[in-house]
Structure formats: structure tokens, C-alpha cells
Amino acid sequence: MSLICLKNIQRIFQVGDERVYALRDVDLSIEHGEYLSLMGPSGSGKSTLLNLLGLLDRPSAGVYELDGRDTTSMDDVEQAAVRAKKIGFVFQFFQLVPRLTAFENVELPLMLSGDPVGARRERVSAILEATGLGDRMHHRPDQLSGGQRQRVAIARATVTGPELILADEPTGNLDSSSGREVIAILEKLNSDGMTLIVVTHDADIGRRAQRRLSMIDGRIAADVHEAPS
Amino acid sequence: MRFLDVIRFSFHSIERTPGRTALMLLAMGIGVAAVIVLTGLGEAARRYVTDEFTSLGTNLVIIIPGKSETTGGMLTAGFGGTTRDLTIDDAFALTRNSQVVRVAPIVVGAAGVQHAGLEREVPIFGTTTDMLTIRRWQISDGQFLPRTDWSRSSPVAVIGAKVRSELFGKGPAVGGFLRVGEQRFRVIGVLSPEGRSIGVDTEELVIVPVAAAMSLFDTQSMFRVLIEAHSRESLPAVKEFARRTIRARHRDEEDVTVITQDAVLDTFDQIFTALTLAVGGIAGISLAVAGVLIMNVMLVAVSQRTNEVGVLKAIGATPTQITTLFLAEAALLSLFGAVLGLGLGLGGGWLVMYFLPALNMAPPVWAVAAGVGMAVATGLVFGITPARRAARLDPVLALARH
Numbered sequence: 065m066s067l068i069c070l071k072n073i074q075r076i077f078q079v080g081d082e083r084v085y086a087l088r089d090v091d092l093s094i095e096h097g098e099y100l101s102l103m104g105p106s107g108s109g110k111s112t113l114l115n116l117l118g119l120l121d122r123p124s125a126g127v128y129e130l131d132g133r134d135t136t137s138m139d140d141v142e143q144a145a146v147r148a149k150k151i152g153f154v155f156q157f158f159q160l161v162p163r164l165t166a167f168e169n170v171e172l173p174l175m176l177s178g179d180p181v182g183a184r185r186e187r188v189s190a191i192l193e194a195t196g197l198g199d200r201m202h203h204r205p206d207q208l209s210g211g212q213r214q215r216v217a218i219a220r221a222t223v224t225g226p227e228l229i230l231a232d233e234p235t236g237n238l239d240s241s242s243g244r245e246v247i248a249i250l251e252k253l254n255s256d257g258m259t260l261i262v263v264t265h266d267a268d269i270g271r272r273a274q275r276r277l278s279m280i281d282g283r284i285a286a287d288v289h290e291a292p293s
Numbered sequence: 294m295r296f297l298d299v300i301r302f303s304f305h306s307i308e309r310t311p312g313r314t315a316l317m318l319l320a321m322g323i324g325v326a327a328v329i330v331l332t333g334l335g336e337a338a339r340r341y342v343t344d345e346f347t348s349l350g351t352n353l354v355i356i357i358p359g360k361s362e363t364t365g366g367m368l369t370a371g372f373g374g375t376t377r378d379l380t381i382d383d384a385f386a387l388t389r390n391s392q393v394v395r396v397a398p399i400v401v402g403a404a405g406v407q408h409a410g411l412e413r414e415v416p417i418f419g420t421t422t423d424m425l426t427i428r429r430w431q432i433s434d435g436q437f438l439p440r441t442d443w444s445r446s447s448p449v450a451v452i453g454a455k456v457r458s459e460l461f462g463k464g465p466a467v468g469g470f471l472r473v474g475e476q477r478f479r480v481i482g483v484l485s486p487e488g489r490s491i492g493v494d495t496e497e498l499v500i501v502p503v504a505a506a507m508s509l510f511d512t513q514s515m516f517r518v519l520i521e522a523h524s525r526e527s528l529p530a531v532k533e534f535a536r537r538t539i540r541a542r543h544r545d546e547e548d549v550t551v552i553t554q555d556a557v558l559d560t561f562d563q564i565f566t567a568l569t570l571a572v573g574g575i576a577g578i579s580l581a582v583a584g585v586l587i588m589n590v591m592l593v594a595v596s597q598r599t600n601e602v603g604v605l606k607a608i609g610a611t612p613t614q615i616t617t618l619f620l621a622e623a624a625l626l627s628l629f630g631a632v633l634g635l636g637l638g639l640g641g642g643w644l645v646m647y648f649l650p651a652l653n654m655a656p657p658v659w660a661v662a663a664g665v666g667m668a669v670a671t672g673l674v675f676g677i678t679p680a681r682r683a684a685r686l687d688p689v690l691a692l693a694r695h
Contacts, residue, residue, distance in 0.1 A: 120607060120688040141611050148609020159604045159692060163309040173608045175298045220608065 065132050067227060067259055068094040068117065073126035075112050075282075086112040087123070088282045094261070096227070099254045101270040102263045104279035110263045111232060113279070117261065118151050118230045119143045131227070148177055152221030152258075154250070156233035158213040160205040166192065166216045167201040173224050191219045195249060211242025218249055222258070229253060231262045235269060247272065294614055303622040306594070307629075314626065317590055320583040321630020321668055322637055327576035328664035329638025333656030334645070335569030340653055342565060346558045352394075353427070353554040354531050356387070356518040356539065360548050377543045378514035381443055381503060386542060387520055390534050392527040395423040398443070398503050399517045402510040406499055407472040408460040415456055417473065417499050419506020427521050430495060435467035435482030438502055446504035450478040454486035455496035473499065474509050528553050573660055577667060583630065584671030591623050591679035595686075602683050603691030612684035619680035620673060627672025631665040638664070 075087035087109045094100060102110045115121040116128065119135060128135045131150065135143065153159075160169045167188055174184045192201050195215045205213055214234060221229060231250060235243030247269060254260040264270050278286040307314050358379040384398035400419035405412050424430070425437040437451055450471055457466045471478045484495050507513065522531040532551050539549050595602070605615055638661075642654040 115689050118607065120692075141613070144606070144609050144611040144614075146609075147607065151609075153607045155692065159600060159607075161601050161604065163305055168305075172605070175302070176294055176605070176608065176610050176614055178295050178298075181295075224609075 066093040066129075067096045067098075067131060068092065069127075069129040071127045071129075073116065073123045073128065075109070075116065075121070076124045085282045087116070090126070090282075090284060092277075092284065092287075094259065097254070097257055097259055098275055099251070099260045099273045100262070100275045100277065101273035102261060102277050102279065103265070103267070103270045104285070108279040109282040110279050112282075114230050114232055114261065114263050117228070118153055119147050148173060149224065150227050152218075152224070152226040152229045154214070154218055154221050154229065154231040154234045156236040158205070158210075158217045158237070160213055160216060160220075162205050165202045165204050166197060166208065166212075166219075169205070169216055170219045170223050172220060177224070187223060188219075191223050192216075195219050209242070210238050211245055214238060214242070214246050215249060218246070218253075222253060226258065228259045229261070231260070233263055233265065235264070235266065243269075294617065299617060299621045300625070302618055303625050306598075306622055307625055310594075313590055313593075314629075317583075317587060317626050318630045318633050320586045321580075321627050321672075322633035324576070324580035324583040325631045325634020325664045325668050326637035326641060327579050328573055328667070329635065329656045329661055330641045330645070331572040331576045332569050332660035332664075333638070333642045333654050334652070335565060335572050336657045336660070337652040337654045339562065339565030339569060341651065342561050343558060346554060346561065351554070352522040352525055352528060354520040354522060354528065354535055355552050355554070356384075356515075356520070356535055357550040357552070358514060358516075358548070360550060377546070377548055378512075379518065379539070379549060380513055381507070381515065383539055383542055384515055384518045385443060386538050387518060387535055389538075390531065392523045392531050392534070393520055394523050395427055395521040397421050397424040397427050397519045398515045399424070399519065400503055400506040400510065400512065400514075401516040402506065402512075404474050404509060406456065406460065408469065411460050413456065413459055415453075415497050415499050417501060417506055417509065419501055419503040419509070421503055423521075424500075424519070427519050431485035432482050433485040435480070437482050438500065439481075441502070443502075444504050445502070446508055447502055448476060448478045448505065449481045449502065451482040451484060451500040452480055453484050453494075453496040453498040455494075456499060457483050471499070473501070476505070476509065478505070525555070528555055569657075569660075573663070576664075580664070580667050580671055583627075583668070584675040587623050587626060587672050588675035588678060590626070591619060591676055592682070594622070595619065595679045595683045598683075599686060599691045602686050603688045606686075606688035607692065615684040616677075616680045619683045620676045623672045623676025623680070624669060627668045627676075630672075631668035634668065635661065635665060 070090055070092040073087055073090040074085070077084045077086055090113065102113065104110050112121065116123055123136060130146065135146065138146070161172070170188045170192060171184055174187065189201070192198060195218065197212060197215055197219070200208060200212055208216065229250065234246055234250065238246060250260055250262065251272070262269065262273065270276055274289065276288045276290070277284055356379065381398055384396060387393065388396045397420050402417050403414060404417050405414050420438070421443055422438050422440045425432070433454070438449065441447060450473070452466065460471070461469060466480050466483055469480050471480060478501060484498070486496055520531060520535060522528050532553060536547065536551050540547050602615060638656065642656055646652060646654040
């Protein structure tokens with residue numbers, strides 16, 4: 065069974081009198097453990113698709129099954145539970161809570177799920193050590209470099225052990241060496257079994273994935289399976 | 294989410310915006326302090342008045358000659374013209390009831406009092422032994438009027454502290470003699486100076502046996518008769534007994550007014566309680582204003598932290614959890630404000646007491662509880678709208694803002 069199965073997905077925005085098709089007739093299956101890149105010009109619908117996959121947005125029509133369950137019929141609370149358990153987001157602008165330390169940012173998902181404090185501490189420390197941030201744990205985001213911030217954000221996205229990582233331009237705001245580090249961490253997670261979907265403008269990064277989707281005008285224009293170059 | 298995590302998270306964001314937090318706490322604090330100080334003042338005034346009344350004696354039934362035409366029942370009850378005198382025998386008849394503990398008739402007049410060439414015009418109080426206990430007076434020197442037949446006029450007097458110092462100077466007063474009108478009285482006691490109750494300044498009083506006062510002023514009529522009932526519960530029965538007794542003795546005519554201390558006290562009590570509630574309510578308005586301020590502050594907080602709300606949603610927070618986090622912040626703000634207000638209010642009360650020691654400024658417990666409770670309640674009520682707004686934010690739009 066596929067991890068993700070999209071059938072005939074439409075996403076329509078009403079802008080004034082005009083109906084804008086952000087996504088039209090999208091059919092897509094993604095298997096467990098795949099590494100997939102999503103490319104295309106601005107406005108082609110990449111981000112909309114990613115938000116939809118992450119249950120931050122709902123399709124106007126069509127069916128989205130995640131792990132065999134139809135998500136379109138779920139209410140907000142059920143969707144939140146799925147996001148908490150199965151999905152991790154990585155954003156271009158990191159989206160760390162500025163007043164919380166690295167440690168506390170990573171701890172947030174576990175706090176929401178109500179995990180006991182002791183277990184939480186161990187897990188957060190372990191994951192930050194593993195991403196090389198052991199000595200930066202109690203720094204706030206404004207005391208960290210861009211690469212470090214993105215690594216904190218990845219730790220936060222994966223601390224609950226999700227099956228699916230959605231990264232929206234994860235290197236878009238980083239210099240190339242930090243970008244390579246971040247990609248390496250994400251690929252490591254993928255090789256450990258997490259399904260990875262990366263939206264990017266950078267063709268070099270896009271080419272690293274085994275499966276590459278390109279989108280134009282809300283449709284999937286190409287779907288290439290290929291060994292990484 | 295765990296309770297402590299919610300508190301910690303909310304506390305964090307309060308702590309990280311000290312300016313806004315300080316202003317908010319001040320607004321809430323002033324509101325709560327106003328409730329506490331104003332109700333405290335009202336309550337102190339109420340207590341002051343009731344204490345003054347209680348010092349007149351408790352469980353008192355007062356007989357006033359003349360039928361009062363008004364229903365107010367105040368001490369100004371009418372002095373009807375064509376009524377029978379309220380005599381000393383009437384008063385004595387009132388002792389014959391098991392619920393009656395003490396009876397004291399009063400005859401009042403003013404006369405010149407002389408000693409060793411000094412003369413003072415003072416009120417003369419004709420009464421009996423039990424007056425001392427009924428009015429809670431204290432003797433500082435000598436003794437009070439001896440227990441004798443009421444109709445026996447013995448030439449003895451008890452004098453107030455001021456009369457004593459003005460007529461006798463530093464010399465001994467007990468055993469000395471006074472001339473009141475045409476008669477000579479021997480001083481047998483001096484009243485303690487602290488006895489000051491409503492209407493009568495005991496420091497300027499000369500007290501003589503009732504029969505002596507009757508002959509001094511050539512009257513048969515009592516000014517008042519005071520009856521002390523056995524208990525508060527027996528007051529109605531005693532009142533009824535007094536009315537019936539006097540009526541039977543006055544040819545079936547009801548020509549006296551019978552009032553209880555209670556009725557007067559209750560009226561004052563009600564007035565002051567209403568007053569306290571009114572000022573408390575006015576102070577409560579400032580709490581509502583503080584509530585609106587909390588709402589404003591929280592709305593700003595939500596729009597400043599749109600990104601954060603988006604992140605929380607992305608990592609799986611439910612709408613309820615987001616509502617809880619923002620509501621907890623509003624509740625914490627108002628709670629800290631309430632605590633600050635409690636400090637200000639109690640401190641303010643202490644200051645008032647320091648400058649006006651006569652007022653016992655202990656704010657009523659219900660007012661403190663209501664002030665703090667209302668503060669937290671307004672925090673929650675006015676915090677709901679911003680918290681809901683946060684919970685309803687579209688995560689995609691929320692994350693798109695930088």
C-alpha cells in the first residue's frame with residue numbers, strides 16, 4: 065500500500081471574480097521511504113501541493129489517502145493528530161519560535177502530545193546531539209547561524225518520528241555549504257526510512273532525488289524515476 | 294498538553310514582553326486595588342456605625358413616650374402632646390417578665406452644678422443601678438448608683454470624667470459634695486472617660502437616682518425606658534410584652550413607641566451594605582476596563598505571533614490546544630494583576646488605617662475574593678476572542694507571513 069495516494073485533486077482559489085486553479089487533476093502515488101523532489105516555476109502549485117500533503121490545506125475536490133486513510137473527511141482535530149504523529153515540516157524561513165531556546169523549540173511537539181518531562185528531555189537532547197547542536201541547545205534562534213537554525217527545525221520536525229518529511233525550499237535561505245549540510249541530514253533521515261519530499265528551485269538539489277516531479281500551471285508535467293546523478 | 298507546560302509556555306511569552314506585561318499588570322492591579330480599598334472603606338464605615346450602636350447596649354428595647362406617627366422608628370419618634378406620662382411605675386411593671394433581664398428608666402434634664410464656687414451647666418441623668426450594665430459604662434473610681442427602691446430619692450451622684458476634672462481639679466472627688474439646683478449630692482463614683490456613645494457624652498454627665506431627678510425637675514414622666522432582653526431571639530416577645538403592659542396600664546391606649554436597637558441597626562446595616570456594594574460595583578467597572586485592555590493586548594499578541602500559531606498548527610496542535618495556550622496567557626496576566634492589586638489594596642487599606650485609626654479597614658473577605666475572582670474571570674472572558682482568533686488562523690497564511 066502506498067503512503068500517499070492522491071486522486072483527481074483540485075485546489076481552486078477564488079480571487080475576486082476569477083477562479084484560479086492552483087492544482088488541477090493531480091493524481092499521484094508515493095511509496096514508503098521514497099525520496100522525491102518537486103520542482104517548477106513560481107506559481108506552478110508546488111507549495112500548494114506540499115501544504116495539501118501536510119494537511120495544512122484541503123483540496124477543493126478529490127481524495128487524499130495517507131497511509132490508507134481518507135484525510136479529506138477528517139475534522140480539524142483528527143487532522144492535527146495525523147500531523148502530530150506522521151508529518152514533519154521543514155520551512156525555508158526555519159519558523160522557530162524566537163523566544164524559545166533550541167531545546168524548547170524541539171521540545172514543542174512532545175509538549176503538545178503531553179509526553180512525560182523526563183522522557184522528553186532525553187529524546188530532545190539525543191536528537192540535538194545527533195545533529196551536532198549539543199553545545200547550542202540553550203541558545204535562542206537569534207544566537208544561531210542559519211544552518212544551525214535549519215538543523216534545529218529539522219530536529220523539531222523529526223523528534224516525534226514521523227513517516228513523512230515535507231521540506232519547502234529547505235536551503236533557500238542558506239549559503240551553499242550550510243545548504244549541503246542540511247540536505248545531507250535530510251538524506252540521512254530518508255536512508256533511515258523516512259519518506260522525504262523536497263520542494264526546491266535549485267536543480268542541483270532536485271537532481272539528487274530518485275524521483276523528480278516537475279509542475280507547471282497546477283499540473284504534474286513530468287514524473288521521472290531515475291537513479292541519482 | 295500538561296498543565297505545567299501550558300503555564301510555562303504562557304509565562305515565557307509574558308516574561309519576554311516586559312513592557313506590555315508591566316502596563317497590563319498595572320491596569321489590572323489598579324482595578325483590583327480599587328475594589329478592595331473602596332469596599333474596605335464602605336465596610337469600615339458600616340462597622341464603625343454598628344459598633345457605635347452596639348455600644349449603646351445589645352438586645353435593647355427602648356420605650357419612648359408618645360406614639361410615633363412615622364414608621365421610621367428612629368430616635369426622633371414623636372413627642373405627642375396629649376399622652377399619658379410614662380411613669381416610674383410603668384417602668385417597674387416592665388421588669389415582670391422572664392425574658393427581661395434588666396430595666397432602666399431615664400429622666401433627663403439640665404441643671405447648674407456647683408462645687409466650691411465653681412458652677413457648670415450639665416445634663417442630669419436620672420436612672421437606676423442597671424443602667425451601668427445596659428449601657429456598658431465603666432466606673433473608674435468609687436461605685437455606681439446603689440441598688441435601692443426606685444422611688445427612693447437618695448442624695449448621691451456619679452459624675453463624668455470631665456465634670457470631675459472641671460469641678461474637683463486634681464483633688465479627690467469621691468466623698469465630695471455637689472450642689473445641683475437646691476439639693477446637695479454626695480459624689481460616690483466617677484465614670485471612665487472612654488464611655489462615649491451616640492447621643493450622649495458621658496464625660497459631661499451627672500447621674501443621680503431616678504427619683505432624685507424626678508424631684509429636681511418636678512416631673513413624673515420618664516424620658517425613655519430601656520429594657521435589656523435575654524437574647525436577640527426574645528426581642529419580639531419582649532417588645533410585644535412591653536407594648537401590652539403599657540397599654541393595659543394606660544387605659545387601653547397605645548401611647549408609647551416601642552423600638553428595638555435591632556431595627557435601627559438593621560437600617561444602618563442595610564444602608565451601608567448597599568453603599569459598599571455600590572462603590573464596589575463602580576470599582577468593578579475599572580476591572581472591566583482592564584479586561585478590555587487584556588483583550589487588546591492579546592489581539593496584538595496574536596497578530597504578532599501569527600507565524601508561531603502557524604508553526605504550532607504544522608507540528609500538530611489542535612485548535613483547542615492553541616486556544617488554551619493563548620487563554621492561559623490572558624489568565625496569567627490577569628492573575629498576576631490581581632495579586633499585584635491585592636498587595637496595593639491591602640497596602641492602601643493599611644495606609645488609610647495608619648492615618649485614620651478609627652476606621653477598621655479590614656476589607657471583607659467576599660470583596661477580596663470577588664475582586665480577584667472578577668479579575669481572573671475578565672481575563673478569561675476577554676481572552677477568549679483573541680485565543681479563538683489564533684485557533685482559527687489559516688496555517689498556510691499564518692506561515693506565509695514574515
